[in-house]
Amino acid sequence: MSERPDVYHSISTTTFDIVEKPLSRWRKVADHAAARKIALLAGLAVVWELYARWLANPLVLPRFSETVAAGAAAVISGELPRAAASTIGLLLKGYLAGLVLAALLTALASATRIGADFLETLTAMFNPLPSIALLPLALIWFGLGEASIIFVLIHAVLWAVALNAHAGFRSVSPTLRMVGQNYGLSRAGYIARILIPGAFPSILTGLKVGWAFAWRTLIAAELVFGVSSGSGGLGWYIYEHKNELLIPSVFAGLLTVILFGLLVDNLVFKTIESRTVRRWGMQT
Amino acid sequence: MLLAVEGVTLRYRTKDHLVTATYRVSFNVLRSDRFVILGPSGCGKSTLLKAVGGYLSPVEGRILLNGAPVREPGPDRVFVFQEFDQLLPWKTVTENIVFALTASGKLARREAEERALHFIRKVKLAEFRHSYPHVLSGGMKQRVAIARALAMEPEILLMDEPFAALDALTRSQMQEELLQLWEETRFTVLFVTHSIPEAIRVGSRILLLSAHPGQVKAEIEAAGADAARIEELLFEPEKEGGAAAHV
Numbered sequence: 001m002s003e004r005p006d007v008y009h010s011i012s013t014t015t016f017d018i019v020e021k022p023l024s025r026w027r028k029v030a031d032h033a034a035a036r037k038i039a040l041l042a043g044l045a046v047v048w049e050l051y052a053r054w055l056a057n058p059l060v061l062p063r064f065s066e067t068v069a070a071g072a073a074a075v076i077s078g079e080l081p082r083a084a085a086s087t088i089g090l091l092l093k094g095y096l097a098g099l100v101l102a103a104l105l106t107a108l109a110s111a112t113r114i115g116a117d118f119l120e121t122l123t124a125m126f127n128p129l130p131s132i133a134l135l136p137l138a139l140i141w142f143g144l145g146e147a148s149i150i151f152v153l154i155h156a157v158l159w160a161v162a163l164n165a166h167a168g169f170r171s172v173s174p175t176l177r178m179v180g181q182n183y184g185l186s187r188a189g190y191i192a193r194i195l196i197p198g199a200f201p202s203i204l205t206g207l208k209v210g211w212a213f214a215w216r217t218l219i220a221a222e223l224v225f226g227v228s229s230g231s232g233g234l235g236w237y238i239y240e241h242k243n244e245l246l247i248p249s250v251f252a253g254l255l256t257v258i259l260f261g262l263l264v265d266n267l268v269f270k271t272i273e274s275r276t277v278r279r280w281g282m283q284t
Numbered sequence: 285m286l287l288a289v290e291g292v293t294l295r296y297r298t299k300d301h302l303v304t305a306t307y308r309v310s311f312n313v314l315r316s317d318r319f320v321i322l323g324p325s326g327c328g329k330s331t332l333l334k335a336v337g338g339y340l341s342p343v344e345g346r347i348l349l350n351g352a353p354v355r356e357p358g359p360d361r362v363f364v365f366q367e368f369d370q371l372l373p374w375k376t377v378t379e380n381i382v383f384a385l386t387a388s389g390k391l392a393r394r395e396a397e398e399r400a401l402h403f404i405r406k407v408k409l410a411e412f413r414h415s416y417p418h419v420l421s422g423g424m425k426q427r428v429a430i431a432r433a434l435a436m437e438p439e440i441l442l443m444d445e446p447f448a449a450l451d452a453l454t455r456s457q458m459q460e461e462l463l464q465l466w467e468e469t470r471f472t473v474l475f476v477t478h479s480i481p482e483a484i485r486v487g488s489r490i491l492l493l494s495a496h497p498g499q500v501k502a503e504i505e506a507a508g509a510d511a512a513r514i515e516e517l518l519f520e521p522e523k524e525g526g527a528a529a530h531v
Binding site for chain 1: 337339356357358359361362363365367369370372373374383384387388389416417418419436
């Protein structure tokens with residue numbers, strides 16, 4: 001037996017310095033990722049402005065203020081919004097077509113083993129191939145127009161989405177699958193209510209990667225030849241103004257491309273993410 | 285007789301072997317039984333439970349529920365698994381139970397919500413009813429899974445080592461709660477475990493399976509069962525080799 005006696009303490013309930021205390025306003029702003037990033041962007045704009053003033057060569061690097069002015073003028077004249085609308089319209093067409101094809105391929109891959117082999121082989125072949133490299137071929141097959149661009153867009157979206165969705169479906173845990181079967185779901189119900197939500201983190205990654213690929217590919221394709229229907233997109237806007245040596249407009253076009261990319265990523269995808277996989281605790 | 289397992293042999297295929305999990309196992313479960321299948325790891329007890337669940341079919345013998353052969357999984361035999369990921373992470377506690385009730389076509393949404401709440405209260409999780417599973421502790425998740433299974437009011441509840449992944453304290457508490465719930469509704473449960481104390485505490489009747497492949501060693505009443513005697517029965521062949529098996 002031990003010689004030490006048992007010891008009991010009563011626990012204090014009142015004498016702590018801080019139990020819970022609201023953080024200062026500055027601390028809260030600093031904890032906000034968006035606020036920090038906006039501050040960084042503002043800092044970069046200031047650096048750009050100062051460097052351009054020091055360089056004093058608007059043909060190489062126009063000032064930030066000139067770029068914003070050129071952009072604002074183009075927005076007011078309607079030239080930039082028209083170009084952006086044309087680009088986005090085309091992008092959505094290609095993106096959606098890519099998604100539909102990816103869904104078909106993934107369904108095939110999930111249903112049969114040979115389908116899975118087919119998807120894996122095709123993805124291994126085509127995923128490393130830059131979409132823009134297919135443009136010359138697309139021009140021969142589909143001519144100078146929307147169809148060619150949509151073809152390369154599909155190529156940009158399809159493999160990233162199909163690959164991620166397929167991997168997502170395979171990673172749905174056996175327990176969840178058994179739970180789904182246990183409650184007597186139909187085949188379609190099982191896919192819609194167990195497999196798709198279970199694979200959603202991967203599917204969302206695929207959607208994001210596919211979107212980024214499509215956006216880059218589209219701007220590059222437009223830079224090469226615009227769109228035959230007369231109203232060119234953002235890539236064409238950039239290319240045209242370079243030819244006219246309107247460098248601030250070139251920069252304004254580039255900024256628009258960047259801004260749009262940021263907007264979609266931060267508004268659309270981040271919102272989907274925070275409402276789904278983050279809330280569900282499925283994203284590590 | 286609710287469930288009849290008659291001479292069931294189960295085999296499954298691994299990458300390069302055909303494994304016999306159980307060999308000619310027979311037992312009967314009566315209504316309101318707390319029937320425990322007890323055996324060492326690798327005795328095929330989980331495989332047996334999956335066969336009752338309808339996830340695989342016997343190569344020999346048959347499994348009858350209310351006299352009708354079991355062919356596929358169905359909501360009359362609800363599973364509670366060992367794994368915590370058996371709750372759908374994209375649904376809250378309430379929605380998980382409502383999902384089970386509506387997906388199986390048992391109830392319409394409104395009634396399902398009422399019944400879900402009733403069973404959430406029973407497992408004492410009312411304040412967490414709008415929480416997503418990832419914020420719950422392991423014990424709470426298992427309680428939700430049990431509530432979901434009970435809300436289905438299945439013919440038989442199939443529990444596959446539901447408390448094995450919990451810490452000892454929580455585990456003991458959950459065994460107690462399960463018994464309380466049973467006192468209230470007298471459901472029938474088929475409970476798989478490798479823990480002798482758990483079998484004696486939770487079960488009303490215990491089936492002992494030998495290891496690899498599982499064969500019935502004995503079927504005994506749990507009341508008054510002696511842990512040392514059960515251990516002896518389970519590990520008879522190994523005793524000669526002197527290897528003391530721990531459970």
